[in-house]
Amino acid sequence: MPPARRQRRLPVQVVVNRLFLAGGKKKAYAALALTLFMVYFAKPEFHVDLKAMNTITEETKAAEALVTSVWGNVFTRIFLAVEGESIEDLRKTGDRLAGLLEREVASGTLSSVFIPSMIFPGEERGKENFRAWKAFWNRKRVAQFKKSMDAASSDLGFAPNAFAPFYSAINTRNYDTKDIPEAFFALFGIARNRDGSGWVQFSTLTPGANYDGEAFYASYGAKGIARVFDPNLFSERLGRYLSSTFQKMALIIGLSAVILLFLFFMDIKLTLITLLPIIFSLICTLGTLKLVGHPLDIPGLMLSIVVIGMGIDYSIFFVRSYQRYACENSEPLGLIRLTVFMAGASTIIGFGTLSLADHSMLKSAGLTSFLGISYSLIGAFVILPPVLETLFVPAQFPDRARTGAGKIPANVVKKYRHLEVSPRLSARFRTSFDPMFVELQHFLKTPGIIMDIGSGYGVPAAWLLELFPESRVFGIEPGYEKARISNRVVGDRGSIIQGSAPDLPVVPDPADAVLMIDVIQYLADDQLKLTLERLCRQLGNESLLIIRTKVCLEKGIGLPGLFKNIGSRAFGTKPHYRSVHEIRTTLIETGFEIQTVEPSGKGRGKTWFVAQIRRNRINMS
Incomplete structure (x- = not known):
């Protein structure tokens, strides 16, 4: 094919x-x-x-130019609104506003102004206007005006009494306030509020060359004199x-x-x-x-x-x-x-x-x-x-023994630098707080091949490869992600495959040491026995089996073990905690001879078991 x-x-x-x-x-x-x-x-x-966010056609631009040329640019005008409970209140406010706006026109801030008070002033402004009127039309000016008008009107054919009403207005001695005719309300922008509680007056102003929208609003709108709407300022x-x-x-x-x-x-x-x-x-x-x-x-x-x-x-x-x-x-x-x-x-x-x-x-x-x-x-x-x-250049393991064990934790953490959060934090916390690493090196001398069952993220394997430059690690791990991470960390110094006990990793030669760290509590009795029997058939007479596990004491597994038990059950894993006696019995039944049993750390509830194959078992094989 x-x-x-x-x-x-x-x-x-x-x-x-x-x-x-x-x-x-x-x-x-x-x-x-x-x-x-x-x-x-x-x-x-x-x-x-x-x-600038608007887009218009050329025809629309031409139409806008025509409207502006006829009516002026209505979008640059300023609108004022004043309120009052009555028309008289509006006129008083208008009188005050008229004086202020006249000064704005004089300063060039506004170019043109019109409000009703300029035609129908209130009482106070009307009296001021009347006094100014009388001061202007003094006797000398009136006599001179009449003389000039009589001569001019006669030449132009006007009747002798044609300007009598105007002369009468000049000679008026008393001021009479005029009310705004209701017919002019719409023309002057005067209307009732929607709720009928008062009156409002709208006026239109044209800005001048010195107009500043912010300053004008601060002078009138912010001080409450009138409500100001400036389209450009609003925009x-x-x-x-x-x-x-x-x-x-x-x-x-x-x-x-x-x-x-x-x-x-x-x-x-x-x-x-x-x-x-x-x-x-x-x-x-x-x-x-x-x-x-x-x-x-x-x-x-x-x-x-x-x-x-x-x-x-x-x-x-x-x-x-x-x-x-x-x-x-x-x-x-x-x-x-x-x-x-x-x-x-x-x-x-x-x-x-x-x-x-x-x-x-x-x-x-x-x-x-x-x-x-x-x-x-x-x-x-x-x-x-x-x-x-x-x-992401992988950190290399040493090609010769480290001079000091104090650098090993930092070097192990470097292997996980910039990897995913879980393995990185696991490596940092385990090397910092788990006594396993200090204790583990006392059980091993110079192993050549190490079999790691339940490698996890490969932290123990990385530690041993740092400690023993000539060693190689071959492991098995049921979790795909953990197997991938640990295999990447080990690099060319071994391999970690996905799988679970009782399956064993393939090793090129008989392993000098087998690690089962925090693993056997997740194996049922039949799985544990089958795993140990397979190991017994593969290991040499000098090979070590090193187990660390949480043991079940008479008073229970303790509070940390209880929490871990709850977490394991939440993820669908049922732990199988055993006593020291049960583990001893299982090791002996599967052909191992126990060398060391000692606790791991203080108050952690974990115990080390170090065993070798029994001599008579080797001879029988």
Whole structure:
């Protein structure tokens, strides 16, 4: 039967692998150079004009220009609203407001003002106007005016008494307040409140050359003189508020992402490395927007949250794939690269198309997202590979004995550096608090081959390989993840396979020592006996069987054992705790001779059993 053909890779995957693997550190240096160049231009400039988010056709622009030429620009006018319980209250407020607005016109803050008090003043302002009127029309000026008018009116054909009403008004001695005719209420913007409890008056002002919206609002609106509505000021404040809100939101999401990444990795270096493409994308996006003359506006701020989220996703995929597979040439890592590339490319195409839209808001959102996601993807493919390849170089075991045992715990922890959280914390806590390692080395001299049944994350195996440079470890572990981690830690100094007792790992020669550390309490009686019988047939006469287990005392297994028992049952594992006598009996029945029985640590309820094959059992074999 001919051999199966080698499966061909997709052309896209070949291209992606070349983009990812080619260049090495040169790509990272190029990205660093680009970042340093863009930093100079990366100062964010925020543009929060809401009008810039509108897009209108040329016909609409022409119509707006026509309306403005006829009626003026109504969107630049200022609107005032004053309230009063009665019309008289409105007139008093209007009198006060009229004096203030006249000074604003004189200073150039306003160009034109009209309020009803200018035609129908209240009592106080009316009296002031009347006194000014009388002061202006003194006797000398009235006589001169009449003389000039009589001469001019006669030449123009006016009747002699044509201006008699005006002369009568000039000579009026008493002021008479005039009420505002109700027919003029609509014209003057006077109306009742909706609940009918009072009156409100609306006035329109035109800003002048020296107009400052913030200062005008502070002088009138903030002090309660009148309610002010300035469309431009409202637009500016709303834009600043939205900009500030989205900036805070982006900052909160960014900080939350950093915290979540740290809690996910529990590793500062991995957290910072995951953020490198995002930092690269942020700097380059701001720099590019500055170079093309496009400030960061509200749509860009809104989409920055999406860019941060997607960029972190790309980084997490790569960091986790290196954390798991460690080799950039592995097939699963290649599939992950292809997945990230396809996801990023499809998103870039979508936002790139959006950046060509005619609508300014859609165009801005598309351009910002296109640049942000593109730089995030470039950063993930350019920056992360050389950094992760350097970071995940496996720590090597010594080729000769260590001079001091004090360095062994730190060296063991280094083997788990930057791996998943569970094995890393397990290695750190076990080497720091478990007395097993100090006690275990007293039972062994210079073992060549060590069989480890129930390797866990391989912490005891790593310890022994550090302690004995000539040793090799072959183990078996029922958990797939634990077997994978421990096999990676052991490296070329042995192998750990997935499986469970009574199956045994394959060893090239008879093992010099067999470890069963915290294992036999998870084996039923028949499984334990079968495992020991198989070991008895494989071991040599000098081989050691080293067991550590929690024993069942007369007073029970203790509080820690009780909690562990509950946890084991929660995960579907039923522990089988045995007394020292029961373990002794089982070892003897399966052909072992017990050499040592001693407690492990103080108050832990665990006991060491060291045994060898009985001499007569060897002779019988």
